[in-house]
Amino acid sequence: xxxxxxxxxxxxxxxxxxxxxNKVAYTILNWVINILRSLPFxxxxxxxxxxxxxxxxxxxxxxxxxxPLVVFTAPYIARLMESALxxxxxxxxxxxxAMGISTSKIILNVVLREARSGxxxxxxxxxxxxxxxxxxxxxxxxxGLGTIAYQYGFQRFEPTIMYATIIIxxxxxxxxxxxxxxxxxxLKKD
Numbered sequence: 001x002x003x004x005x006x007x008x009x010x011x012x013x014x015x016x017x018x019x020x021x022n023k024v025a026y027t028i029l030n031w032v033i034n035i036l037r038s039l040p041f042x043x044x045x046x047x048x049x050x051x052x053x054x055x056x057x058x059x060x061x062x063x064x065x066x067x068p069l070v071v072f073t074a075p076y077i078a079r080l081m082e083s084a085l086x087x088x089x090x091x092x093x094x095x096x097x098a099m100g101i102s103t104s105k106i107i108l109n110v111v112l113r114e115a116r117s118g119x120x121x122x123x124x125x126x127x128x129x130x131x132x133x134x135x136x137x138x139x140x141x142x143x144g145l146g147t148i149a150y151q152y153g154f155q156r157f158e159p160t161i162m163y164a165t166i167i168i169x170x171x172x173x174x175x176x177x178x179x180x181x182x183x184x185x186x187l188k189k190d
Contacts, residue, residue: 001123003070004077007033009107011082019093019103036075041133044072045140065134065142072133077126084118085111117188124180128173135169145169 007029013019014026039047045068049059058064088111096106112119138146145165153162 001077001126003074004126005081005119007074007078008081008085011078012085012111013103013107019097019106033075033078036071037079039072041068041072042136042139044068045137060141062142065137065140069130069133069137073126073130076129077122080122080126081119084115084122087118088114117184120180120184120187124177124184127176127180131169131173131176 011026011029011033014022014029016023016026018026036044045065048068048071052064052067053059056063056067092110092114093106096110097103134142134144135146135149138144138148138150141147145168149162149165152158153160153165
């Protein structure tokens with residue numbers, strides 16, 4: 001979120017008719033985000049192995065999977081945040097601009113507040129996507145349910161363990177989605 005939200009704000013600001021319109025910056029950022037979003041996590045994980053080794057010092061375990069998870073998730077969050085921020089009524093933004101309020105204050109105090117319901121729903125979607133990616137991270141020894149399903153269920157031919165893991169994942173996803181929906185409804189009313 002610390003990477004994706006600022007990227008989403010930057011996309012909104014630099015796009016055509018944005019408060020800081022910059023075609024070159026928007027085009028480059030848009031292009032990079034689309035490329036990263038097009039890569040399945042497992043491919044991205046192996047693609048950036050040398051970079052991960054350079055930055056983190058390892059490519060296995062929890063430590064070795066954090067950077068690839070951030071690189072994988074941040075573009076999705078950026079795109080979801082961009083979508084939520086674009087839902088804010090342009091007239092509201094223009095009214096604050098007419099009062100002479102700075103762009104940074106408008107973004108922080110108006111746009112983010114108005115878009116908070118959409119932001120929560122976007123973060124819910126991103127979190128659920130991250131759960132899927134972390135399950136795949138089990139293949140490189142990152143632990144968690146992915147490791148249990150792969151090592152004890154798949155490799156040992158124990159379908160009961162795999163099905164139990166799937167049921168746990170379904171419960172986690174359902175709970176997260178329900179919580180996200182509840183919070184978004186509450187924030188929309190305020």
